Amino acid sequence: MTATLAAQSDPYILPLPSPDSPVVLSHWISPGNTHPNSRYQDPVWSLAPLIDDPSISLYKLRWTSCPAPLREQMKRAVWTMINGELRPTSVSVRKNAARTRASIRGMHTTWLEWMRLARWLHAHGVTTLHSCTAAEWRAYASQRWDELLSRTSAERVCRNLTNLWAFDQLSTCPSGITRPPWDSEGIDDFLPAADGRGGGENVREPLGPEALSPLLIWSIRFVDDFADDILAAWTERRRLAALAAANNANQAGQDALEDLLLPLIQSRAPLPATRYQGRFTLARAYVAALTGASLDQTDEFSKRHGLASLAAERPGPCPLEVPVTGRVEGKLWRGHLDFYEAADLMRHLGTAATIICLYLTGMRPQEIQSLRSGCCPDPGRSPDGSPGRHLIRSRHYKNVADEDGNYISGGEERNVPWVAITPVVHAIRVLERMVPKGELLLGAAHHDFNQQRGFHGTLKSVTLNKRIESFVAWVNHHSMAQGLTGQSIPADPHGPIAVARFRRSLAWHIARRPGGLVALAIQYGHMRTVLDARISSGYGSRSRNGIHSVLDVETALAAADTAALLRDRVAGGEKISGPAARRALTAAATTPRFEGRIVPGTFAKKAAQFLARDGLVLYDNPDAFLICAFKHDNALCAPDPGATAPRQYACQPGCGNTVRTDAHARQLQERADDIDKLAAHAPGPVGKRMRTNAHRLRETAAAHHATAQTLT
The missing domain is CATH 1.10.443 (hpI Integrase; Chain A)
Incomplete structure (x- = not known):
């Protein structure tokens, strides 16, 4: 009676489940979700009734992983987590805890952490959650950090463990587990030292161009050049497989088997083969489809003539009657397409x-x-x-x-x-x-x-x-x-x-x-212009969920590297030229040097603010042999309204944002020399245009040397 009254007076407290209670209460299941629901007494609980995201696995909670003395108490806490909601007052005081209910992945991760704790408690002689006191919490946390968790991961673990106590408070029959000390005393003193490790897409290393470029080229080849061949081969393969499965045993099929395979056996030619369990064997489905024999007839013929061994000794292809049209560098990409490939x-x-x-x-x-x-x-x-x-x-x-x-x-x-x-x-x-x-x-x-x-x-x-x-x-x-x-x-x-x-x-x-x-x-250039527009017709323009924050981070890091490079070159005695030279040096002096590649989660907002400093952000443009001290009103590359970066692929001579160093001038000279070498072997009109381009590059280098100054 007391538990019932408590549940009625406090909407956050859940009544005790019975053995036949559903694991997921009906009001949490979306109308289109048809996954079967588990019962409380089941040894395995499915979280599928909560999962509507097709990219998420259908998680299962297997209670055999929980020590028997603690199992019933843990089941009550997990059931409460699945069906309950934390009090808004409890989550409002927590850092990075904005929701009263976790995501499905979050629930599964929390369950795994609770099971880890249960096994640790059991190994240390603790058989009830009520006996998990502040001493056990401290000892468990200390051992957990020895497993090389990052500070970010440790903070997440603390939050998941605190939820065990928080959800226990929402049961009409709480276990009485002690509140973790970090939740009452503050979490900082319980966490390992910060080491820069953590999650999030910004901390992942980008793929290097040496791997990404050929990967993308081959991917586009498959889609643009090979797709028709592959799809046609798959259609033919399925047709032949269905034909083989439907064939009935008959004399015509037997005769066709002999006509196809006996000459190959007698001449010791390769036999149609496929790889099965690591070794080659006769391609029974392919042979059955070609001959009209049944699969049983094909198997019997194979046994009688020892074709499994012969096919392993001299495996042959299973070509499909599908024309090959895709090409790589003018040549057909395959001689034929194979049934089993x-x-x-x-x-x-x-x-x-x-x-x-x-x-x-x-x-x-x-x-x-x-x-x-x-x-x-x-x-x-x-x-x-x-x-x-x-x-x-x-x-x-x-x-x-x-x-x-x-x-x-x-x-x-x-x-x-x-x-x-x-x-x-x-x-x-x-x-x-x-x-x-x-x-x-x-x-x-x-x-x-x-x-x-x-x-x-x-x-x-x-x-x-x-x-x-x-x-x-x-x-x-x-x-x-x-x-x-x-x-x-x-x-x-x-x-x-x-x-x-x-x-x-x-x-x-x-x-x-x-x-x-x-x-x-x-295409990269076009994407940059669409991304910079950030308007309703743009490229994923919702700021929180679009790609802008990721792009801002990378652009800010690149700009910081450019500023550091300019500082180093000037400090090394290089001269600098261009209408934006003094502004560029001011920008370089006020830009912090970014050491390492660790990017905290808060950096995206700072990166956007950094890029919004019109006229004080430096962009390296190696193809134009210059640095752009981007100031929107000066730019001749026609940036969109509100853009914080230039159209670097559309760099124009004479722009007021241009900055060059002695290193850029040397690169201009070297590029001009390379073009002249190519021009010597090019046809007349083409060679003339190339030499004109080389002359223009040398003039640009000469203009730098004539106007460059040592600025400090």
């Missing part, structure tokens, strides 16, 4: 299209994973008759909450769509050909080409990372086999190529490679 090629095609979307949109992986067929319709024409932009309608998930501050697993559609450049449109069109209409472009069930296991949702990030690794391995093997020297994809110096690194890589290359030292330079 079709599934792998489809997987690589999907991976290539995903890489293009990840790198050339600026979307987070979660948004790419939730795209559906039809998300990027063909545009109509503008009032002036010009073709409109392709726009991608997507759902975003970060910081999406309802009016009560509760995380919405299904996210919401962006108010402002993303602008898709041509390679992205082509990639989406290929993915649309790989899945049924209206389905997820990366639907796991449709991209499981080998086994068709009907997986839930979309391809997960772990799977995509493995597929990228496999794609790189295929490209490198193919490049070597076809003699395509210099076209392999080298290892990235900062580790595996992962989906989480593409977003920052895009921002890095826009900020650092304005002239296009990486493939698709023109």
